[in-house]
Amino acid sequence: MEARPNFFAMTDLRKSYPLGDERLEVLHGISLTLEKGEYLSVLGPSGSGKSTLINIIGCLDTATSGDYILNGQRIEDMDEDDLAWIRNREIGFIFQNSQLLPRLDAQKNVELPLIYAGVPGRERARRAREMLERVGLSDRMEHYPSQLSGGQQQRVAIARALVTRPTLLLADEPTGALDQKTGRQVMELFQQLNEEGNTIIMITHDLNIAKHARRVVYIVDGEITEPEGGPEYA
């Protein structure tokens, strides 16, 4: 495969937190490139820095040092408004616990990113409904989060992440709060989405979940290693 470093390239990315007088370094020089259409899972034990990494990838957090280029844009150079734009258009983020606004129904929750994208109301509703149908929730559009099961909530969150047709779909332990069966359903959905051309980065500490991806990297103590030969050998 020919490398296209402009799509997704991280070089020597470091992240440290102040800890008393010293600094706690959580990510020790992460380098990672990704191509359009890839499906990567980042596997690692608890506390290894997975969430820290994906938050930086999703532009929710900033690295202490290092380079990060997404879709040709150097993230370090961006101001708050640019970052908001990138979070809105380039990134679809699926959080560990689906993070829906409890006061909005499923459809309104999915519409939220489109509001910030400035999409007019009717178009917004159409696209949100379309996306909810896509994740198999056509009969739950008017349900509030509290009226949905954990798996359904996660699917609403996936629909919300997809509705702006982002460049990059990020998921931090998307099945963490789900039972095996619903977890498998979500994984099937991810596989379909990848087959449709979506680029996905998924965080997990579960090898069985990681194996759904086409490429797996390990993160241990803030360092990335990639097993030779792909997920089967992980």
Add this chain to the structure above:
Amino acid sequence: MLRRLRASLSMLLENIHMSVTNIAQNRLRSALTVLGIMIGVTAVIALITTVTAVSTSITSSFASMGAGTLTLSVTGSDLKTGLAPEDLEMLTNMECIEGVTPSVTLRSRVSRGSDYESNITIAGRNPYWFSVNEDIVTRGRQLNVLDMNGIHYCCLIDQDMQESFFYGEDPLEKTLYVSGLPFTVVGIFDTSGDTSVAAMLSGSPDILIPYTTALRLNNTTDVTSLTLYLAEGWDSGTATPVLESALDELFSYEEDCYEINNMDSLESTMESMTSMMAALLGGIASIALLVGGIGIMNMMLTSVTERTVEIGLKKALGAKPRQIQAQFLIESFILSLSGGVIGTIIGLGVSFGLCRAMGAAFTVSHGAIILGVGFSALVGIVFGWAPARKASKLNPIDALRRM
């Protein structure tokens, strides 16, 4: 351009929708917060509207009294020190004049038997004065032309004098000593019926006597102060020059012998006084508004803290700082404005009640409404600014980690 306008409009509508939803969700707390603003605006509106209404009715009653009257004060010259009864006659016969009422007042000792009171205000009146103040005599008779021409020692007394000197007796035809001279009581008058400006300003007299008699008691034949009632079809503008030429002739064209005044100056003093009063009361009431504003700020700050996760999530989904700020600003704006609108309505109601009670004509002043509504909206923006800014500055990851 049009697209962007439409986008920001839909953003605004969305923000309003979210704010209303959120306010409705925290009904009790929102209501309590709004209460502060509401009370402030109620106070502002009620005070200003009432003061304005009362002063308007006072001014208009001044105007209606003052309309068609002029006051003439005479300083005189060496040759002619004042107006004699014949001069009053001359003035009365002028085309532009309906009638004149001289005002001759003195303070004197009044006694009957062993009872006495000193420093009693005694006013000299003429028959025309009684025709203008028709309802003033409650018993007995008015003073008439014969009393004037004959310089009769007769008088009308008010209720207080009646009680002091004739307790349990009928005062009519009894004698009362004024400055040691015997006066026959011919009538009783009711001071509260005298609404003339002169009475309001100088305090109402206790005893009325013929003005000619009053002049004699004052040891003079000169009237120096009088009110001129203009005839139909004349106003101060048209009558003043005519009067001036007559008076100039009377005073042999000497300068500065007299002064003609109308009610306009009094009215404008009155107006500036009430507007000062309104401003003062408004200032006090604005403190209540300020307190209400701080209440809103407090609630908004709490709200921002409580909704940290929501804010973080929205930022994660692509909300710009400006958009978050707008959301909170609109929320505090709507809160404060609704308090202002309710307060305006209540304030107008209160003012209506007060005006009713005080017998002043109630009018809804647009200025007061604009002030109440505008001020509360401003309070919402000013006091919502800091919390909204705080919300917009939240770091999405910090906010999300609160989970």
